[in-house]
Amino acid sequence: MxxxxxxxxxxxxxxxxxxxxxxxxxxxxxxxxxxxxxxxxxxxxxxxxxxxxxxxxxxxxxxREPLQQVIGRTWFRLLELRCAPGVFVPRPETEIVAGLAIAAARDARARRAAPAEQASIRVVEACTGTGAIALSIAVEVPDVDLVAGDIDAVAVELATANLARVREGVAGAAMAPGTSVSVVTSELLSGVDPSWRGHLDVLVANPPYLPAGDRATWEPEVADHDPDRALVGGPDGHEVVDALLELATVWLAPGGTVILEIDERRGADALGAANAAGLTGSRIERDLTGADRAIVARRPRAPRPPAEPTAC
Ligand SMILES: C[S@@+](CC[C@H](N)C(=O)[O-])C[C@H]1O[C@@H](n2cnc3c(N)ncnc32)[C@H](O)[C@@H]1O
Structure with missing residues (x-):
């Protein structure tokens, strides 16, 4: 109150x-x-x-230090999360991305009816930062085995602290029954158990996706306090999104879903990259301001047939 x-x-x-x-x-x-x-x-x-x-x-x-870093906390969906200097502050629009991942995980769980099938849903969040997306899934979806990774040691430490607060029941919501989370140091998916390759139900990330040339336009809160590595995806900006879409084609189980937050100016590029990677059912989801905010795509259930040789 x-x-x-x-x-x-x-x-x-x-x-x-x-x-x-x-x-x-x-x-x-x-x-x-x-x-x-x-x-x-x-x-x-x-x-x-x-x-x-x-x-x-x-x-x-x-x-011009961000308010959330000054007071050391922020609110994201059901959770109160710790924030700290050096780690990207979760943005409200990312709650939509987390919501898409939650819906995809629930959907996978509902379809996992046959007793012989693997019991838990496998979800990986790459580029976890504070752990906001992964921990939201963890408190909102039962029976999930979840791995959250980040390349940055400070982010991994903070996400681990936020996970501990969820486990202690002091973060505003408790871990869903049957759900477990581990936080790992990971360049994209390098820290995920290789036996999970080809078995993920959901791959989600809010990766760095801005072009380096955007820096001059940022407010001091962003330019001086969000880590560059959290924001810039490369000279073009789309490099990490492209890499994750490629990884989705081998790490997802057939029918598994990838959800990535994107630059609102790059919806068409994200769709093109998903289609070129061989993903299917690609669509762009908008945030509450109407901006293109996420790409959602699936690994095809059946292998793609080899391309027909052309007549000429
Ligand atoms: C935009 S922030 C998102 C953080 C959090 N998921 C959120 O939505 O608030 C991007 C995060 O990706 C991490 N990152 C950047 N490049 C990475 C890479 N190659 N592999 C893993 N993590 C990376 C950064 O350290 C940063 O924490």
């Missing part, structure tokens, strides 16, 4: 809002409220014993 504000708190929120606004912080008043609420929660009073804490947090936000 949001803390109640008395007149003193309201005055502090106004003062903080003025400081943030003067520093060019977008949504200064909303951020001021978050910062004061955070201090009330952890120190009890933003004027007395919490004043020094509040001052330090406001100074960080004035330097």
């Amino acid at each position: 949001a803390p109640q504000h008395d007149d003193r708190h309201a005055a502090v929120i106004r003062e903080v809002g003025v400081r943030l606004s003067a520093a060019g912080v977008p949504s200064a008043e909303v951020d001021a409220r978050w910062l004061v609420d955070h201090v009330v929660e952890v120190a009890g009073d933003p004027v007395g014993c919490g004043a020094a804490l509040l001052d330090g947090l406001v100074a960080r936000r004035v330097r």
Whole structure:
């Protein structure tokens, strides 16, 4: 429940809002409220014993550190997740991507009716960052064996800490029955057990997908605080998306689903890459702003027939 504000708190929120606004912080008043609420929660009073804490947090936000890193947490679907400097802050639009993966995992589970078949659903999240997508699946879908990987050691440490909070029951939602998660250091799928190759029900990722040339357009919160490796997919931007679509063709089980967040400007490129890789049923899903946000595709159930030789 949001803390109640008395007149003193309201005055502090106004003062903080003025400081943030003067520093060019977008949504200064909303951020001021978050910062004061955070201090009330952890120190009890933003004027007395919490004043020094509040001052330090406001100074960080004035330097355009993302709000979520300043208060050390964010909310993603059902979960409250820890955030930390050096790790990409989960974005609201990625909740849609997690939702698509959850739907695909539930669908796979519903189809896994025959007792002789492998009991659990196998899901891999590449490029996990805080673990937001993987942990959302873990609390929303039963009977999943889940591996979440990231190339970055700081991200792996944070995702592991967030996993521990879910297991301890202090992250807002509990692990679904029969579901297990492991967090691994992994360049794309290199850290996943090779015996899972060809057996994944779902492969999901929000990979780096921006072109290097975009850097000049980023707000300071992104340019100075999100790690470059989390954002830039390569000179063209699409390199990691292309690589994951290729990996999907060998790591997914026949009929398995790949879901990747994409650059809203690259929907046609993502569809072209999925089709060229031999995936089937490719479609683009939009986010709540109407922007192209994810590609969803499947590994074909039957092997593709060899191409017919042409007559001339
Ligand atoms: C856009 S962030 C997404 C983080 C998280 N999944 C989310 O949606 O909030 C991309 C993540 O991919 C990781 N990454 C970048 N290149 C990678 C690679 N080749 N293999 C594995 N992880 C990679 C980065 O360290 C970063 O954590």
